[in-house]
Amino acid sequence: xxxxxxxxxxxxxxxxxxxxxxxxxxxxxxxxxxxxxxxxxxxxxxxxxxxxxxxxxxxxxxxxxxxxxxxxxxxxxxxxxxxxxxxxxxxxxxxxxxxxxxxxxxxxxxxxxxxxxxxxxxxxxxxxxxxxxxxxxxxxxxxxxxxxxxxxxxxxxxxxxxxxxxxxxxxxxxxxxxxxxxxxxxxxxxxxxxxxxxxxxxxxxxxxxxxxxxxxxxxxxxxxxxxxxxxxxxxxxxxxxxxxxxxxxxxxxxxxxxxxxxxxxxxxxxxxxxxxxxxxxxxxxxxxxxxxxxxxxxxxxxxxxxxxxxxxxxxxxxxxxxxxxxxxxxxxxxxxxxxx
Amino acid sequence: xxxxxxxxxxxxxxxxxxxxxxxxxxxxxxxxxxxxxxxxxxxxxxxxxxxxxxxxxxxxxxxxxxxxxxxxxxxxxxxxxxxxxxxxxxxxxxxxxxxxxxxxxxxxxxxxxxxxxxxxxxxxxxxxxxxxxxxxxxxxxxxxxxxxxxxxxxxxxxxxxxxxxxxxxxxxxxxxxxxxxxxxxxxxxxxxxxxxxxxxxxxxxxxxxxxxxxxxxxxxxxxxxxxxxxxxxxxxxxxxxxxxxxxxxxxxxxxxxxxxxxxxxxxxxxxxxxxxxxxxxxxxxxxxxxxxxxxxxxxxxxxxxxxxxxxxxxxxxxxxxxxxxxxxxxxxxxxxxxxxxxxxxxxxxx
Numbered sequence: 001x002x003x004x005x006x007x008x009x010x011x012x013x014x015x016x017x018x019x020x021x022x023x024x025x026x027x028x029x030x031x032x033x034x035x036x037x038x039x040x041x042x043x044x045x046x047x048x049x050x051x052x053x054x055x056x057x058x059x060x061x062x063x064x065x066x067x068x069x070x071x072x073x074x075x076x077x078x079x080x081x082x083x084x085x086x087x088x089x090x091x092x093x094x095x096x097x098x099x100x101x102x103x104x105x106x107x108x109x110x111x112x113x114x115x116x117x118x119x120x121x122x123x124x125x126x127x128x129x130x131x132x133x134x135x136x137x138x139x140x141x142x143x144x145x146x147x148x149x150x151x152x153x154x155x156x157x158x159x160x161x162x163x164x165x166x167x168x169x170x171x172x173x174x175x176x177x178x179x180x181x182x183x184x185x186x187x188x189x190x191x192x193x194x195x196x197x198x199x200x201x202x203x204x205x206x207x208x209x210x211x212x213x214x215x216x217x218x219x220x221x222x223x224x225x226x227x228x229x230x231x232x233x234x235x236x237x238x239x240x241x242x243x244x245x246x247x248x249x250x251x252x253x254x255x256x257x258x259x260x261x262x263x264x265x266x267x268x269x270x271x272x273x274x275x276x277x278x279x280x281x282x283x284x285x286x287x288x289x290x291x292x293x294x295x296x297x298x299x300x301x302x303x304x305x306x307x308x309x310x311x312x313x314x315x316x317x318x319x320x321x322x323x324x325x326x327x328x329x330x331x332x333x334x335x336x337x338x339x340x
Numbered sequence: 341x342x343x344x345x346x347x348x349x350x351x352x353x354x355x356x357x358x359x360x361x362x363x364x365x366x367x368x369x370x371x372x373x374x375x376x377x378x379x380x381x382x383x384x385x386x387x388x389x390x391x392x393x394x395x396x397x398x399x400x401x402x403x404x405x406x407x408x409x410x411x412x413x414x415x416x417x418x419x420x421x422x423x424x425x426x427x428x429x430x431x432x433x434x435x436x437x438x439x440x441x442x443x444x445x446x447x448x449x450x451x452x453x454x455x456x457x458x459x460x461x462x463x464x465x466x467x468x469x470x471x472x473x474x475x476x477x478x479x480x481x482x483x484x485x486x487x488x489x490x491x492x493x494x495x496x497x498x499x500x501x502x503x504x505x506x507x508x509x510x511x512x513x514x515x516x517x518x519x520x521x522x523x524x525x526x527x528x529x530x531x532x533x534x535x536x537x538x539x540x541x542x543x544x545x546x547x548x549x550x551x552x553x554x555x556x557x558x559x560x561x562x563x564x565x566x567x568x569x570x571x572x573x574x575x576x577x578x579x580x581x582x583x584x585x586x587x588x589x590x591x592x593x594x595x596x597x598x599x600x601x602x603x604x605x606x607x608x609x610x611x612x613x614x615x616x617x618x619x620x621x622x623x624x625x626x627x628x629x630x631x632x633x634x635x636x637x638x639x640x641x642x643x644x645x646x647x648x649x650x651x652x653x654x655x656x657x658x659x660x661x662x663x664x665x666x667x668x669x670x671x672x673x674x675x676x677x678x679x680x681x682x683x684x685x686x687x688x689x690x
Binding site: 069 | 531541
């Protein structure tokens, strides 16, 4: 009996070392894994092409990624959940289902600028943070910044929260946080998706829409903004894309390697974002006053806290983001209050 | 003529020659600029438009057309320094020169695909970098083609169409729109930022409506429908990009300039509909086998075939490690071989 046990042990050791060896030996057969990518443009889109660039690196880590583009994010997420994809690229909000912590990084008003965003991303790329990146068998193997989300208005007279009352806002109806926010300011929700919100905004069936700057030029949001509208210069949230993997489908340590690889792509990502923001004409920006900004900050903080209490946002993530805000702006009242 | 009169006349001639020489000396450069360079420029431009372009369009040697564009673009465009800028020809030249870089990019892409298949990550990485370098250059050239179009006709996709009076204007318009869409595509594939405005696709979609669809082998409608397939929310309600593309293909086949197949395949590839991609490749292979290209536009048809073959080569390489076999365009590695030739029972011989 003891002998059998010893043999099993020995076999297990051999199997484990073989597996470890296979994971990192390029000459061994790589694991074939399917990577599903949400890209609104599909196979010829920017996200798909950026991810294609990661194939050689993944091969070095023992994984042969077969890429598949999805123009519908919901289907990409469902296929991933059903096990038809071993890895998936989704927006941060959609990824909340797989990791509440990283899925809360898009929380309303939680990250005021690029500096804070970069600080958060670098913090989470440390090997020490891998615990936060894992939730059951789901692991977040990389976060890519997609820039701030702004409010686009057809009428620039709507320059305060009060004036949003009764106005129609194109809202991503799968996002509990957005629904709460729109209702909180007394505006009415008009359900929309990433494929149709621009059309609704440009043809006037909604008064306002929110989107990252990268959507502005390709979807011609300036058509809805011109002649009387504007882009409200307040960062409602920081959008990001996340790579989610079924951890047991990949070699050990794969997630951390991809996170480090993603970190090396930040400069490219920010270049795309800053180019897109520069394409918004100066006369279209609506600049709120300093005291107004403080008011919005307070308003969004209350919304965040209530969403946390409802279980939508993760408390730890909100705390981390508050810490980062207080690092760049220690005089903020919230730094003494510790409510997040 | 008296001696005095003769002397006077001689003096007059000497005076005239002297004045001319002095004028020439003092105004040397500008004179050469205005008289000789300008005339040469106008002659070359005129000759290019009237003879080189139509002659080249009749040839089906894509590589030669490419080499011509790469070699003569700086020469022809330099005349923009002494006379009106030859923007129309520029549109075509830069589009064509972009194709040369696309061809180089494709070779590296196939190398990348083979390396991935053979699990050689370093080779794959190197091939990908090389491919992207070529794509950046292709995007820059194609974007320049678009810019030349804008310089000559104004910004496409506005409320009104420019006056596209003659066939040459219309042809350049189509070339410029293709150049714009290609520049956006090349930039995205290169994962670099070179400043191609992201609303080119939407502008091309509208500007394609300035051309008569039947006169241009169904390509204008195919351009529109391709943008619908590529741009979220661009497809008008009640429209179907696929139906439009299928109808456009029929026009292209009938006209024997089968450019619509390229746009159709691009749209299908973008949407990940690989069965449709295969069907378009099959349809193109069948069409070029059945009927030769329209003699006046052999080059356009050759460009279409090159692009379809490039797509086929990608698929073949991904799945077999090599490109489309010779004579194999329209076939695929997993086609079921069905033979209706009868065989002889071998039992008596064994």
